[in-house]
Amino acid sequence: MLVGSLRTSGVTTYLKQGKLITRSSTSYQKRSNTMPQFVQRQKMRHSVSLWMMLKYCKTMFTQRPTAYNNFMSLANRLPVVYVDKLNDQASFLMPGIPVSDGTLPEMKLQLGEVNGVAALTTDLKAGERHFREKLWLYTAIQDMSAVPRVRFSMREVSRLEMSVLNGCLALVNEEFAEEMKGWALVRVIENRCSPQTIVTRCTLYEQYTTEEALQVAAKSYGGLTETPFLSPR
Numbered sequence: 001m002l003v004g005s006l007r008t009s010g011v012t013t014y015l016k017q018g019k020l021i022t023r024s025s026t027s028y029q030k031r032s033n034t035m036p037q038f039v040q041r042q043k044m045r046h047s048v049s050l051w052m053m054l055k056y057c058k059t060m061f062t063q064r065p066t067a068y069n070n071f072m073s074l075a076n077r078l079p080v081v082y083v084d085k086l087n088d089q090a091s092f093l094m095p096g097i098p099v100s101d102g103t104l105p106e107m108k109l110q111l112g113e114v115n116g117v118a119a120l121t122t123d124l125k126a127g128e129r130h131f132r133e134k135l136w137l138y139t140a141i142q143d144m145s146a147v148p149r150v151r152f153s154m155r156e157v158s159r160l161e162m163s164v165l166n167g168c169l170a171l172v173n174e175e176f177a178e179e180m181k182g183w184a185l186v187r188v189i190e191n192r193c194s195p196q197t198i199v200t201r202c203t204l205y206e207q208y209t210t211e212e213a214l215q216v217a218a219k220s221y222g223g224l225t226e227t228p229f230l231s232p233r
Contacts, residue, residue: 020032033225038218042082047075049091049148054099057138057154060186060193062103074098074197081208084220091150092205093142093182095198099152100136109185109199111176114165118177120199121170122185130189137226139170140182140198148204157185180204216232 040138051071061070075098083090108123135157143149162169176183182200207213218224 003069004116039080043080046081047072049089053150054152056133057152063101070101081205081210082213082217084217086148090148093140093200093202094152095200099138100193101178101182101195104187104192106195111199114170114172117172118174119170119172120176124169126164132190133190136186137183140204142180
């Protein structure tokens with residue numbers, strides 16, 4: 001018994017008024033690609049590309065049914081970057097890329113200097129510590145060796161590695177001056193974590209947010225579909 005329809009090999013088969021109907025399911029109509037549709041597809045494309053790299057790290061996204069859904073919801077707030085069809089797997093390092101989401105208070109992270117040395121500073125008080133607390137440092141690197149991609153890594157950080165600046169913890173290292181890298185420090189206590197995003201000095205992504213980049217990308221996908229003019233009634 002067939003319930004509903006079955007689509008395979010360009011043919012759709014379904015039951016209608018007791019009769020088995022078979023018809024072609026191949027559409028030759030050009031896919032609609034209006035400006036709003038194109039923008040949303042580009043946002044989705046970039047978010048998926050970021051997740052495909054980040055998912056190989058140990059992460060905590062606890063505020064939605066799946067880590068993927070949680071990440072995608074947060075990543076939807078990022079600036080839109082436009083790339084052509086040949087580079088549809090590209091991803092770009094930018095401020096605000098989410099690496100965690102949870103119920104602990106968010107830490108304020110900034111790139112700065114401590115005694116003339118580059119640093120990642122936090123607002124986490126030096127004496128504020130939970131017995132089972134861990135600190136996870138995420139590093140994001142803009143890889144330009146082929147298709148641009150952001151690659152992520154994570155390691156646990158000991159407080160012994162950290163300096164104290166005005167009563168708050170900071171990681172001090174010349175690495176934090178690098179312009180093609182970004183970082184996020186996540187506080188983890190058992191199954192809870194702080195919601196954190198990447199901070200970076202990288203501005204490469206900005207050249208892919210322009211009107212020119214939009215037009216080049218749209219052309220590679222066959223151009224934008226014009227929205228019919230609707231006369232007022």
